[in-house]
Amino acid sequence: SYELKQPPSVSVSPGQTARITCSGDALPKKYVSWYQQKSGQAPVLVMYEDTRRPSGIPERFSGSSSGTMATLTVSGAQVEDEADYYCYSTDSTNNHRVFGGGTKLTVL
Amino acid sequence: EEELVESGGGLVKPGGSLRLSCAASGFTFTNAWMGWVRQAPGKGLEWVGRIKSKVDGGTTDHAAPVKDRFTISRDDSENKLYLQMNILKTEDTAIYYCTTDYYYDSDGRQLDYWGRGTLVTVSS
Numbered sequence: 001s002y003e004l005k006q007p008p009s010v011s012v013s014p015g016q017t018a019r020i021t022c023s024g025d026a027l028p029k030k031y032v033s034w035y036q037q038k039s040g041q042a043p044v045l046v047m048y049e050d051t052r053r054p055s056g057i058p059e060r061f062s063g064s065s066s067g068t069m070a071t072l073t074v075s076g077a078q079v080e081d082e083a084d085y086y087c088y089s090t091d092s093t094n095n096h097r098v099f100g101g102g103t104k105l106t107v108l
Numbered sequence: 109e110e111e112l113v114e115s116g117g118g119l120v121k122p123g124g125s126l127r128l129s130c131a132a133s134g135f136t137f138t139n140a141w142m143g144w145v146r147q148a149p150g151k152g153l154e155w156v157g158r159i160k161s162k163v164d165g166g167t168t169d170h171a172a173p174v175k176d177r178f179t180i181s182r183d184d185s186e187n188k189l190y191l192q193m194n195i196l197k198t199e200d201t202a203i204y205y206c207t208t209d210y211y212y213d214s215d216g217r218q219l220d221y222w223g224r225g226t227l228v229t230v231s232s
Contacts, residue, residue, distance in 0.1 A: 045220040
């Protein structure tokens with residue numbers, strides 16, 4: 001079955017840039033979305049179609065994708081950005097959606 | 109304001125059945141592809157499946173772990189989404205979220221809504 005691979009954890013100090021990667025064989029053909037999930041809360045969409053930011057998401061969040069890797073960048077990370085981040089895309093063989101395993105972002 | 113509210117979760121024995129409901133409001137439900145996502149305790153997000161809008165065919169897709177046991181359906185007259193879960197296993201224990209799987213506004217921007225989730229516990 002199709003897999004999206006993410007690092008388990010990323011850690012930065014406040015004000016630094018955090019980069020969270022997601023790799024998958026179908027990413028050259030399929031868009032990636034990114035979700036932020038804080039403890040005890042439902043996920044929130046922070047990026048879709050690789051680079052588009054939903055209304056209300058701070059500009060410090062940006063996305064990119066090249067080849068089989070997508071990246072979510074948090075420029076000038078804030079303490080409130082601490083959360084689990086999941087990439088999300090589509091299996092090109094059956095159009096089923098797939099989540100990455102998640103990355104815990106620590107900002108301290 | 110847009111809202112999704114799940115209900116129907118609870119404790120069920122292995123092999124049992126449960127039906128989850130999701131009531132939608134504040135957006136054009138009939139135009140949205142709708143889905144279910146689950147999250148086992150302390151684990152990551154897992155896509156369960158989706159149902160397309162009627163105008164896009166109304167077809168369903170279910171993830172491999174639940175295929176042939178779970179069925180997603182919708183009632184556009186009631187703005188409701190359902191998840192019928194049969195032959196439940198302990199590994200189905202999770203919070204189940206109702207979500208918009210694919211929904212865009214008239215300006216081409218994706219609108220993404222999630223409920224707060226309902227807990228399903230499968231245990232003897």
